[in-house]
Amino acid sequence: MQPDSIARTLQEQDGGRYLTFGPGVVYDRGSNDMLLFHNESTDGYGSIQLLRYWSFVRAAQRIPLEYHRSFFVHPPDQVLDLLQVEWVVAPADAAPGPGWIEVTRQQGSVLYRRPSAPPRASLVTNWSVVPDPDRARAMVADPGFDPSSTVILERDPGLSSAPGSDGAGSARFAWRSDNAAEVEVDSPGPAVVLVRNAYDSNWRATVDGRPAPVLAADYLLQGVPVGPGHHSIVLSYRDRSIGLGLLGSALALLALLAGALALRIRRPPFEDRPSAGPLAEQEMPVAAHGLEPARIQGRVDFRRLVRFGVVSVIATVVDFGIFNLLVIPKLLSPVVATTISYSAGTVASYFLNKWFTFRGGRDSVVHEFGLFVLINVVGLAMNNGAVALVAHAMGDNTLLLNLAKLAAGAATWALKFLTFKRWVFPEQRPAAASPHRGSA
Numbered sequence: 001m002q003p004d005s006i007a008r009t010l011q012e013q014d015g016g017r018y019l020t021f022g023p024g025v026v027y028d029r030g031s032n033d034m035l036l037f038h039n040e041s042t043d044g045y046g047s048i049q050l051l052r053y054w055s056f057v058r059a060a061q062r063i064p065l066e067y068h069r070s071f072f073v074h075p076p077d078q079v080l081d082l083l084q085v086e087w088v089v090a091p092a093d094a095a096p097g098p099g100w101i102e103v104t105r106q107q108g109s110v111l112y113r114r115p116s117a118p119p120r121a122s123l124v125t126n127w128s129v130v131p132d133p134d135r136a137r138a139m140v141a142d143p144g145f146d147p148s149s150t151v152i153l154e155r156d157p158g159l160s161s162a163p164g165s166d167g168a169g170s171a172r173f174a175w176r177s178d179n180a181a182e183v184e185v186d187s188p189g190p191a192v193v194l195v196r197n198a199y200d201s202n203w204r205a206t207v208d209g210r211p212a213p214v215l216a217a218d219y220l221l222q223g224v225p226v227g228p229g230h231h232s233i234v235l236s237y238r239d240r241s242i243g244l245g246l247l248g249s250a251l252a253l254l255a256l257l258a259g260a261l262a263l264r265i266r267r268p269p270f271e272d273r274p275s276a277g278p279l280a281e282q283e284m285p286v287a288a289h290g291l292e293p294a295r296i297q298g299r300v301d302f303r304r305l306v307r308f309g310v311v312s313v314i315a316t317v318v319d320f321g322i323f324n325l326l327v328i329p330k331l332l333s334p335v336v337a338t339t340i341s342y343s344a345g346t347v348a349s350y351f352l353n354k355w356f357t358f359r360g361g362r363d364s365v366v367h368e369f370g371l372f373v374l375i376n377v378v379g380l381a382m383n384n385g386a387v388a389l390v391a392h393a394m395g396d397n398t399l400l401l402n403l404a405k406l407a408a409g410a411a412t413w414a415l416k417f418l419t420f421k422r423w424v425f426p427e428q429r430p431a432a433a434s435p436h437r438g439s440a
Contacts, residue, residue: 319344
């Protein structure tokens with residue numbers, strides 16, 4: 001889908017957010033354009049809304065809204081300032097107000113620009129501490145509140161001086177990725193850097209490389225306290241529940257693997273089994289089941305496929321775990337990170353497949369491992385190609401990068417199973433017995 005003139009104009013501008021007027025415009029423009037074309041909107045999307053923002057929308061305007069919708073009908077100026085609204089999309093017959101500049105039109109909608117929008121980050125030297133979040137929300141939602149002169153905090157910022165320091169300062173905001181940003185600050189004295197992004201307890205901050213608190217500012221925004229001088233603030237989003245979920249999944253898989261290995265140990269070795277035929281016959285003798293060899297081989301291949309799937313999941317957890325540990329904190333580029341993580345998963349896959357899935361192999365371990373590495377190099381090229389393509393087209397979007405790895409992994413999965421079974425870990429069939437003739 002190609003952007004229309006309004007979406008294209010918003011893409012070309014390096015400015016503030018846009019807001020939509022009218023329920024129909026909100027649904028068509030606010031809910032879809034921000035996902036399709038990466039334009040920042042204030043309207044939220046379905047149920048993916050932070051509770052503070054959801055509550056603020058309802059406190060700032062006394063109109064009935066469906067529980068899953070959050071939008072403004074006629075927001076006052078202090079709301080536009082708090083949300084850093086620079087653009088408004090409105091129906092052609094409903095101009096937002098005087099002073100707005102018409103930029104472009106598209107199918108009954110008009111894009112207006114607000115010339116007095118504040119920057120994404122500001123230096124504020126006056127603050128008030130209001131410990132009660134509900135009271136703070138009521139104060140911020142009051143039409144008489146001036147967000148340009150003071151900031152409402154819910155706990156003490158821990159600065160050495162009282163608010164109200166004189167002198168001008170500056171704060172320059174820049175996104176580093178979808179979940180990380182940096183702010184360069186020059187402050188004449190103790191101040192709070194007000195970042196007009198939604199507050200959440202999972203946001204973390206460092207000031208000059210040292211941890212610093214991210215405070216709830218003006219109820220729904222972020223505030224970072226700083227002292228006088230020049231400072232570099234790095235903001236990053238870290239949700240511990242994601243790591244705990246990955247850890248729980250890894251532990252569950254390890255438990256399954258341990259159970260499978262325990263069952264394997266209880267089985268007699270191949271040489272002690274009654275059949276001396278190929279691996280398929282050893283695992284499921286013909287006489288015991290009365291099955292044709294083709295059906296026996298099919299069942300054995302199905303068992304191998306299940307084992308291969310278990311090993312693939314474990315190797316994928318290793319791969320994705322290391323990848324995200326390197327990419328989320330921006331330690332390495334996505335392509336370098338996927339090379340390291342894929343290599344670690346490859347080593348785990350080799351040993352698990354040799355001992356658990358195929359139980360075969362070549363006489364020459366060097367030849368066997370060489371083929372294994374060669375096939376995985378092909379898989380690595382597919383992984384790197386997918387990640388590089390998405391990184392080039394979409395930027396460092398962690399979700400899309402993981403989806404690209406998942407798609408490439410699914411494509412290489414079938415390739416690996418077939419090539420491993422045929423060339424890397426072939427069945428070791430016994431040599432045919434020499435014909436024996438009796439004496440004449």
